[in-house]
Amino acid sequence: MLNLAAEQSDNVLSADELAKREGLRARKPYVAEKLANIYSMEERGEISPIIRLEKSYLCNFQCTHCSAEYYMDRHLEKVLHVKEDRQQIDLENIRDISRQADELGLARFVITGGEPLVMRDLDDVVAAIDPDKHYVILDTNGWFLDDAKAQHLKSIGVEKIQLSLDSIVEEEHDEFRNKKGSYKRVMRAIDATIGAGLNLLLSTVLIRGQPKTQKFLDLCQFATDKGVGLYVSYAKPTGSCTDHPEFVIEKEDADVLRQLEKDYNVFTHMTPSYGSHKGCITVKGIITVTSSGEVTPCPYIDFSIGNLFETPLKEVLDRGMRNPWLGPHRPDCLIGEDPKFIKIHTEKTAGATHLPLPWGKGFSDNDSLTD
Amino acid sequence: MEVEALQKAQEDIMSETTPLFDEFGRCLPTGLSSHAHQKTRRYFLIDKPEIDYAASYQRLNQAFAISDALSQEQFEKRVSSILDGIANDESMKAILNGVKVPFILPKALYDDIGHAMDTVYLPAVASAFHTSFPKYEFKNHSANALNGQLKVADNSRHQNVLEQMASDVVVGVYFPCLLEYSVPAAVERISSLPKQFSLAGGFDTSAAFISMPNLLLRKEGYPPLLWLSGLASVEENVAYHYEAYGYDLNFNRRVHLGQVAEYWASGITVTS
Numbered sequence A: 001m002l003n004l005a006a007e008q009s010d011n012v013l014s015a016d017e018l019a020k021r022e023g024l025r026a027r028k029p030y031v032a033e034k035l036a037n038i039y040s041m042e043e044r045g046e047i048s049p050i051i052r053l054e055k056s057y058l059c060n061f062q063c064t065h066c067s068a069e070y071y072m073d074r075h076l077e078k079v080l081h082v083k084e085d086r087q088q089i090d091l092e093n094i095r096d097i098s099r100q101a102d103e104l105g106l107a108r109f110v111i112t113g114g115e116p117l118v119m120r121d122l123d124d125v126v127a128a129i130d131p132d133k134h135y136v137i138l139d140t141n142g143w144f145l146d147d148a149k150a151q152h153l154k155s156i157g158v159e160k161i162q163l164s165l166d167s168i169v170e171e172e173h174d175e176f177r178n179k180k181g182s183y184k185r186v187m188r189a190i191d192a193t194i195g196a197g198l199n200l201l202l203s204t205v206l207i208r209g210q211p212k213t214q215k216f217l218d219l220c221q222f223a224t225d226k227g228v229g230l231y232v233s234y235a236k237p238t239g240s241c242t243d244h245p246e247f248v249i250e251k252e253d254a255d256v257l258r259q260l261e262k263d264y265n266v267f268t269h270m271t272p273s274y275g276s277h278k279g280c281i282t283v284k285g286i287i288t289v290t291s292s293g294e295v296t297p298c299p300y301i302d303f304s305i306g307n308l309f310e311t312p313l314k315e316v317l318d319r320g321m322r323n324p325w326l327g328p329h330r331p332d333c334l335i336g337e338d339p340k341f342i343k344i345h346t347e348k349t350a351g352a353t354h355l356p357l358p359w360g361k362g363f364s365d366n367d368s369l370t371d
Numbered sequence B: 001m002e003v004e005a006l007q008k009a010q011e012d013i014m015s016e017t018t019p020l021f022d023e024f025g026r027c028l029p030t031g032l033s034s035h036a037h038q039k040t041r042r043y044f045l046i047d048k049p050e051i052d053y054a055a056s057y058q059r060l061n062q063a064f065a066i067s068d069a070l071s072q073e074q075f076e077k078r079v080s081s082i083l084d085g086i087a088n089d090e091s092m093k094a095i096l097n098g099v100k101v102p103f104i105l106p107k108a109l110y111d112d113i114g115h116a117m118d119t120v121y122l123p124a125v126a127s128a129f130h131t132s133f134p135k136y137e138f139k140n141h142s143a144n145a146l147n148g149q150l151k152v153a154d155n156s157r158h159q160n161v162l163e164q165m166a167s168d169v170v171v172g173v174y175f176p177c178l179l180e181y182s183v184p185a186a187v188e189r190i191s192s193l194p195k196q197f198s199l200a201g202g203f204d205t206s207a208a209f210i211s212m213p214n215l216l217l218r219k220e221g222y223p224p225l226l227w228l229s230g231l232a233s234v235e236e237n238v239a240y241h242y243e244a245y246g247y248d249l250n251f252n253r254r255v256h257l258g259q260v261a262e263y264w265a266s267g268i269t270v271t272s
């Protein structure tokens, strides 16, 4: 998803990163200042999670592994025969979330989904977040990301694109994403993003056994040669991926990847970055706000820690940090690696129609690691 | 005086009747006001390493040049005597069910613990790790930054280890058995354990890693992070630790805020 601490302390930045930092400082001094504070916040035991915003789940793809599929209207209506009848966040709510986040010193938003580039109100959402107050990042499958779109995104204040590329082999990427031509569109999107002066990260899903394959090394090499970071997301057994437990990685995969970090510009959400060694980033490094105002502690955990229609963001974050699964430091991925948690998650979400499970039904203040 | 004597008698009775360690050698978190998990699901674990005295001795001698003062045979004998002493004590013997790492420390007296870590102990861990695992990496994230940063933690009994070092070569056994303890809980717990137990700090923990560089190298599951709880940082709420990163080994600092984590552990040292 993103190099979490990539916008932190200056003294460890490369020349290129430093130039970008200076550019941001000139254009958006307030945002730059907040980003520079993240390290000292962590040192004081405060958190500054990135907020992923899922306002819409509309998507032009139907990927094999998609964690968001079970949130989509097409799944609710065609598969489960139910309607999304919960209150949905609007632009006013996003303005309020942006304000609350700002007051807590939070500095980063990722617009995700679904596919953000099919959202009709994307420009309004960016404006509601307020790119002069927050560093705005966009997740995309790249289908609609041509030169004009990239320049437009830059002009409305988006800073960074996270572009999904699941294989360096064209046919494999297209097959995984169930969309012929999608690989070519990603290649176009890479050039368009760089051309428009946006920051770029490639995002790839890691499936069991993959880190030891030549194809994976080729993908790492490709990103490294392009001078672009490759963010590796372990396949999480949620959404459509629930049907693919065989995708879930083993520790060896994670360890081989940790070794590859030394040779390639490749990292996971748990890779130490600029002095920050967070490990699993639930709540501490990331939260997701779903279209129904629920806050989940990780994009791939379908248990809410509170609803922003009812509970202020600060209280929701405190609640998350108090939870024994989520708050304490740990080196492994909770939903991608911990078999006990994966089992609890799979069992509790099985048969649920409206995800995430609300606070009290998935996570609660009574949670224990040992019960 | 009377009150003290009474307290002491009470402690003696407690330690005779209350088990100190569970069947896996974890030190039970009894009577603590600081944070520690009462129960554990045993998720972050160290695989019990086989003791190879010859290999440990060779690495420790490489690091500290102790062969004139202590032979391998004497090393083995003194470790056996520590282990036998523990095995013969009902309340203590279960600690032997857990991980134990014999080590040697040189005779030495340092003005500054941090400086000695920077110049002697961490480079020695790096060298032992690289020799054992040339493909993996030992990374010291606090390289040459420890001068003046570390002191013995109050009430940790770690001073005992340093005092012994000042007078002779020390042989000891490191037990990473304070699993799922906060740093303050580790300090709190040590004061109610039998007096031969000290909280491990920088030199003894490092010597344990020189003795067994593979201590945290675990392929099937994740090992815990090991705090040097016998040492306090001059920065409040900060402590130093060893931690695996995949197949690599890291030395680092972090803010702990007195919190507990399933992933965090501290070690006990027993010396001869």
Ligand SMILES: C[S@@+](CC[C@H](N)C(=O)[O-])C[C@H]1O[C@@H](n2cnc3c(N)ncnc32)[C@H](O)[C@@H]1O
Binding pocket: A059, A065, A066, A067, A068, A112, A113, A114, A115, A116, A139, A140, A141, A162, A163, A164, A203, A204, A205, A233, A234, A235, A236, A237, A238, A239, A241, A300
């Ligand atoms: C949910 S998508 C939304 C943004 C956009 N539609 C895209 O595909 O990039 C965000 C990222 O999550 C990744 N992702 C989706 N399902 C996943 C899963 N089960 N495990 C790991 N990553 C997943 C996607 O590959 C993508 O990189």
Ligand code: SF4
Binding pocket: A059, A060, A061, A062, A063, A066, A067, A068, A069, A113, A114, A115, A141
């Ligand atoms: S991963 Fe992205 S592109 Fe694929 S179905 Fe999910 S939201 Fe759409």
